[in-house]
Amino acid sequence: CTAVLINHNTISYDQRNIYIYGFELFCSTAFCIISILTIGALFGYLNLAAAFVLFFVPIRVPAGGYHAKSYGRCFILTNSVAIVCVIISQVLWYVNDYEWLIWIFLLGSFVYIWMNAPVQTKEHPLKPERIMKNRRYAHYLLVIELIILLLLRIVSDSCIVYTGIVTSYAVAIMIALAKKGV
Secondary structure, rough: HHHHHOOOOOOHHHHHHHHHHHHHHHHHHHHHHHHHHHHHHHEEEEEEEEHHHHHHHHHHHHHHOOOOOHHHHHHHHHHHHHHHHHHHHHHHHHHHHOOHHOOOOOOOHHHHHHOOOOOOOOOOOOOOHHHHHHHHHHHHHHHHHHHHHHHHHHHHHHHHHHHHHHHHHHHHHHHHHHOOOO
């Protein structure tokens, strides 16, 4: 893709590495999302897989968090996190005895993400203006996610709500892991 852009004089050769990285990241992310949705469809939980993607990807982009050392490890980790989030959300939804506690933990994870996003690491340094922009985006997204979860809970008692909540826990954990340098 980068070669095509260079050949059509859309970008200069000096920009090559940036575009290669961008295309690699885009393809890796797209393949991972397609995989999560495919696994969800094959095992009968496509709606929960879609909920995971919708609550995971938007906040992880500006907030950051743990990054695997290769695209392959990232693929395996993200798919594993998706599967675990869906399983935990199904268990919580079926048990459903302590819903108030689940919402308290959600607020705790949102507060943690609010206070710590975006994550700064040696491998992924950010310029001060990017930090402020990402922090603002993360804050907006947290508010939007909370509103969506509350509206979904009011409209229906669905496992999708629990998947969104558990996914938010996972994002907070990934931010904590990155902050600890794991």
